[in-house]
Amino acid sequence: MGAMRVIVVAERAGGEVLSVTREVLACGLELAAHAAADVEVLVAGNRIADLVRDLARTCAARVTGVESAQLALYNGEAFRQGLLQVLKADGPLLVCLPHTAFGSDLAPRLAAALDASCITAVEECRFVDGRPRFVRAMFGGKLRAEIVSERSVTVVTLVPGAWAPLPRQRAPEPRWRIVDVQIAPGGSRTREVMEAPGQRVKLDDAEVIVAAGRGIGDPKNLRLLEDLAAIFPRSGLACSRAVCDLGWLGYAHQVGVTGQTVSPGLYIACGISGAVQHLAGMKGSRVIVAINSDPRAAIFQVADYCVVEDLVRFIPLLLEEYRRWSEKGSLQTSRTNTS
Ligand SMILES: Cc1cc2nc3c(=O)[nH]c(=O)nc-3n(C[C@H](O)[C@H](O)[C@H](O)COP(=O)(O)OP(=O)(O)OC[C@H]3O[C@@H](n4cnc5c(N)ncnc54)[C@H](O)[C@@H]3O)c2cc1C
Numbered sequence: 001m002g003a004m005r006v007i008v009v010a011e012r013a014g015g016e017v018l019s020v021t022r023e024v025l026a027c028g029l030e031l032a033a034h035a036a037a038d039v040e041v042l043v044a045g046n047r048i049a050d051l052v053r054d055l056a057r058t059c060a061a062r063v064t065g066v067e068s069a070q071l072a073l074y075n076g077e078a079f080r081q082g083l084l085q086v087l088k089a090d091g092p093l094l095v096c097l098p099h100t101a102f103g104s105d106l107a108p109r110l111a112a113a114l115d116a117s118c119i120t121a122v123e124e125c126r127f128v129d130g131r132p133r134f135v136r137a138m139f140g141g142k143l144r145a146e147i148v149s150e151r152s153v154t155v156v157t158l159v160p161g162a163w164a165p166l167p168r169q170r171a172p173e174p175r176w177r178i179v180d181v182q183i184a185p186g187g188s189r190t191r192e193v194m195e196a197p198g199q200r201v202k203l204d205d206a207e208v209i210v211a212a213g214r215g216i217g218d219p220k221n222l223r224l225l226e227d228l229a230a231i232f233p234r235s236g237l238a239c240s241r242a243v244c245d246l247g248w249l250g251y252a253h254q255v256g257v258t259g260q261t262v263s264p265g266l267y268i269a270c271g272i273s274g275a276v277q278h279l280a281g282m283k284g285s286r287v288i289v290a291i292n293s294d295p296r297a298a299i300f301q302v303a304d305y306c307v308v309e310d311l312v313r314f315i316p317l318l319l320e321e322y323r324r325w326s327e328k329g330s331l332q333t334s335r336t337n338t339s
Pocket of ligand 1: 216
């Protein structure tokens with residue numbers, strides 16, 4: 001049996017490796033340190049040599065580009081085929097992916113093909129006698145389970161926000177390679193990836209998320225939240241499931257156990273009660289601001305800043321205050337420039 005290998009599968013959008021990959025890399029390095037293993041990052045795509053080299057220059061792992069014209073856009077069948085050609089399970093293997101739509105689709109495909117155990121939505125690793133125990137929430141966050149893999153090959157997905165992203169460090173000797181793979185035509189082909197309307201930034205890459213709950217009262221009030229989000233350059237609009245069920249926003253915006261898991265720098269929850277199913281998707285956010293008219297709302301238990309107000313009155317006042325403040329700021333700047 002060969003030595004343990006830890007593989008991190010990078011998530012990419014166009015010519016960019018998404019920041020969640022550096023979180024998975026941080027976990028991969030932690031697992032590798034306990035197993036005295038090597039870490040390798042796999043990036044699947046087409047004509048990605050520049051991207052692979054850039055990533056290798058800024059991280060302490062070997063980076064392999066898995067290349068084929070069929071891997072330009074994400075397709076579960078094609079990515080499974082391509083990655084398996086590099087992932088040959090000839091020894092103990094731990095494959096780590098982000099717990100995003102990409103990772104949730106790809107992980108079980110890889111696990112089935114590798115006859116591996118598949119442990120999803122991992123939030124923490126504990127080590128007992130050097131063996132990892134993967135910790136994940138169960139029953140909508142009411143319980144936490146420790147799961148041990150009984151196979152030599154294990155595929156795990158990691159909840160965004162559970163690990164701090166690995167800082168960019170200059171690698172003294174970047175290690176990278178490109179492997180060309182052959183993809184046989186499958187049952188499906190991805191022709192185009194389109195952004196959901198109104199989604200200026202993908203939620204898992206947004207720095208600021210403004211989220212709507214049923215408490216907004218009327219879909220017309222979404223405008224207030226959009227104006228609030230527009231203050232921040234990399235922002236996105238999210239919501240609770242109640243808002244999707246009411247048809248006020250599409251399910252692409254939903255955060256929670258049955259929606260997206262997000263970990264922005266700032267999450268502004270507007271009229272959201274804080275049900276466990278919603279908290280499970282956003283509690284990894286760095287700073288949480290909650291605006292809710294009910295002082296006993298559960299969201300206040302996880303919020304860093306609690307605003308007990310009617311959002312329909314409070315947000316316009318906040319926007320007005322911001323407008324006054326930014327005008328004053330630009331006035332002062334222009335005065336400085338002309339003096
Ligand atoms: C299996 C399962 C999976 C689920 N998955 C998810 C999921 O992924 N994501 C998710 O979000 N939910 C999920 N849910 C639903 C979840 O249990 C809650 O029902 C939902 O999150 C409630 O949404 P809400 O907070 O917007 O609405 P509510 O619970 O109705 O809360 C509205 C809040 O707005 C406040 N409010 C009212 N008016 C105002 C005002 N004018 N100004 C300020 N505040 C005001 C109220 O005080 C209240 O706290 C799931 C449920 C189940 C059973």
